[in-house]
Amino acid sequence: MPTRRRGGPVPNGASNAEGERELLSPADLARTVARIAHEILEKTAESGAPVVLLGLPTRGIHLARRLAERITAIDADATVAVGTVDPTLYRDDLRRQPTRPLAETDIPAGGIDDVIVVLVDDVLMSGRTVRAALDALRDHGRPRAVQLAVLVDRGHRELPIRADYVGKNVPTNRAEDVVVSLSECDGADGVAIR
């Protein structure tokens, strides 16, 4: 699980006092979300299957909602449902740390059978959260396909998992933190590294 400590947005460009470097400005982030929305439309259109965006708590939920808004803004006929899936109960590291609180799970009313599920998260690192989410999906139904959209791919994979849609590839070392801020929960948009 990548560490994602929260901090305020840094001024455009250089590092601030805490050694934080900006990767995406608020405008970059909006453009990135718009691009991923286009890619999802393009990649899922030919199958004709409905698309369900499932956000992974916490910031993936907000990103999934933003993507759904962009997709329907681009194509009013697109059928996109949004929900959330909390993979906590499926994690393989539960016994390695104190009991984790659970987050919201909200599968859209139509279920996920025969739809294209796009899992949405902010940062992809080890891939373990995504694996847990895949296991959770299996108990909710059988989608036609499952895809993965992330805002930042920072490397250090521990499982054979890759994202279908990537906002930005960022080479990092393990000691660094990638900090994603979204206005819904952090007051402002931005992605920084420290």
Added chain:
Amino acid sequence: MTVQPDATGIGLRHLLSTEGLRREQAEALLDTAASMEQALTGRAVRKLPTLRGRTVVTLFYENSTRTRVSFEVAGKWMSADTINVSASGSSVGKGESLRDTASTLAAAGADAIVVRHPASGAPHRIAGWLDRVGHSHTDGHVAVVNAGDGTHEHPTQALLDAATLRRRLGADLTGRRVAIVGDVLHSRVARSNAHLLATLGAEVTLVAPPTLLPAGVDAWPVTVTHDLDAHLATGPDAVMMLRVQAERMHGGFFPSAREYAVRFGLSARRADTLPDHAVVLHPGPAVRGMEIASAVADSDRAAISEQVTAGVHVRMAVLYHLLAGEDSR
């Protein structure tokens, strides 16, 4: 729902009573129970891998259907191995002591022991013994859950009652007025609820004849009255009816069943005086016509089957917090 990404467990090793449970612990358990319900709603497969490889033993020295089934289902839905031991059919019948039975179960690999016992304090004693001894293959800690001990406590019942009230009345019970009516003297449910609901900020009133109130009730965080009609007229948000425990009645606590039903039973006429939003709870098994009229027990106001469903989610939450993380060891 409160979700703290950086929360570090709730510091629960056993669940022996609601007295002494901190508000944040109680709310974490109730939030987890709500998440369990969400996680299982509308699914094709009601099975979570969370407690795979963990063993939960239910050790019941008293009869029970709902509590035992509820713990067993809770464990199974999270993939724990659940094993039921009852006093009849085990070595208890051969005269084995409680202590020896408990250490046998621990040595055989139990990660949690869910105990129901007619003696108040039995689960507490077991937890004390097991904490001192320790068992190598369970990393030294076996969690003990009190599933009802004598006339003392029944904490998971109180938690499921609180979970039901939160579903009906909203997640914050601060200032909500709850009446607990009937045989408080013999009721572990009443004691657990009085403490838990007070901890959650609710105002609890006990309504009972003086003969069915325990000594020391002055020290509970409640007010006491003997007049049901007068109290219902104040418009409580919830009324919890207690079962008249005939099996524990060894003296004349009230003149006749009929007089009890007339003075302390929840009749349809009495239920009609409640505010529209008010909830009627009963821990079950209900004695219809005694403490609660059939028409009331079957009305929309009554949450009796919701309570049973909430019981599974609450017990999943308890097992999750006791067994899933590293701080449980």
